Amino acid sequence: MRMTIITSNPGKVREYQHYFEGLGIETAHLNVPYDEIQSSDLEEVVRKGMDELKSKGISDFIIDDSGLFIDRLEGFPGVWSAYVQKTIGNEGILKLMGGVEERSAVFKCCIGCNMNGKDIIVTGTCNGVILEEERGTEGFGYDPIFSHDGQRSFAEVRTDEKNDFSHRGNAVRLLLAEMEKIL
Ligand code: ITT
Numbered sequence: 001m002r003m004t005i006i007t008s009n010p011g012k013v014r015e016y017q018h019y020f021e022g023l024g025i026e027t028a029h030l031n032v033p034y035d036e037i038q039s040s041d042l043e044e045v046v047r048k049g050m051d052e053l054k055s056k057g058i059s060d061f062i063i064d065d066s067g068l069f070i071d072r073l074e075g076f077p078g079v080w081s082a083y084v085q086k087t088i089g090n091e092g093i094l095k096l097m098g099g100v101e102e103r104s105a106v107f108k109c110c111i112g113c114n115m116n117g118k119d120i121i122v123t124g125t126c127n128g129v130i131l132e133e134e135r136g137t138e139g140f141g142y143d144p145i146f147s148h149d150g151q152r153s154f155a156e157v158r159t160d161e162k163n164d165f166s167h168r169g170n171a172v173r174l175l176l177a178e179m180e181k182i183l
Contacts, residue, residue, distance in 0.1 A: 001183075002026040004061040006053065008033070011140030012064055012168070018159050019172050032058065040079055042067060042110035043121055050112040050119060062113045062175075066167065068142045070105040070130060072097070081142070090134050090145045103129040107146060107167040111175050120178045124171025138162075 003025055005016045013029045020027045034049045045065045053061060067081040073096060077084035084092070097103065110123045126148055134144035136155030139162065143154035148165050163169040 004028045006030045006061050006063050046110045046112035064111050066109040072102045097130050105130050109167040109171040111171045122174035124167045126167040
């Protein structure tokens with residue numbers, strides 16, 4: 001079996017490679033742009049993206065739409081996570097959270113997988129907190145400011161360890177369970 005990971009984000013590719021290759025599943029990376037519609041729902045973005053890629057004749061792939069939802073900011077940056085990371089970045093989020101005691105947040109990862117003519121969509125989550133400062137050099141995106149255990153940031157753990165408890169890791173485990181049912 002071969003899984004083509006369609007994303008512009010090399011950090012995601014590294015995480016998927018760790019998983020799938022550990023399971024003996026070959027991976028390939030393709031950076032084909034697709035329209036990420038403005039929606040308050042990650043799953044809707046993924047469903048539309050899959051339809052667009054299939055209409056271009058692409059099959060047997062996975063796409064991933066993720067976001068960081070901060071409770072005290074009413075779910076912001078959420079579905080705008082990519083734009084916010086590119087503009088105000090982690091520093092901007094830390095400023096918004098300056099002096100805020102309630103720091104809980106959830107990372108969500110919605111995976112859309114097209115395999116053998118069938119579509120599977122699953123969402124994995126990981127609860128945690130926004131740290132007071134950036135920590136660590138591993139990972140990508142919001143990893144330096146998010147911690148699942150209130151101690152180490154996601155950027156202070158190795159990729160294989162992050163996969164054990166991350167939103168993406170949880171989504172992949174759900175995906176594999178669904179794939180077993182149809183393959
Ligand atoms: P593609 O849509 O091309 O896959 P992207 O980077 O735009 O890549 P998303 O829209 O899914 O991906 O991601 C929203 C933002 O959240 C973006 O800035 C990512 O870097 C960040 N992000 C996603 N998963 C993350 C993770 O596991 N750790 C830290 N940041 C993450």
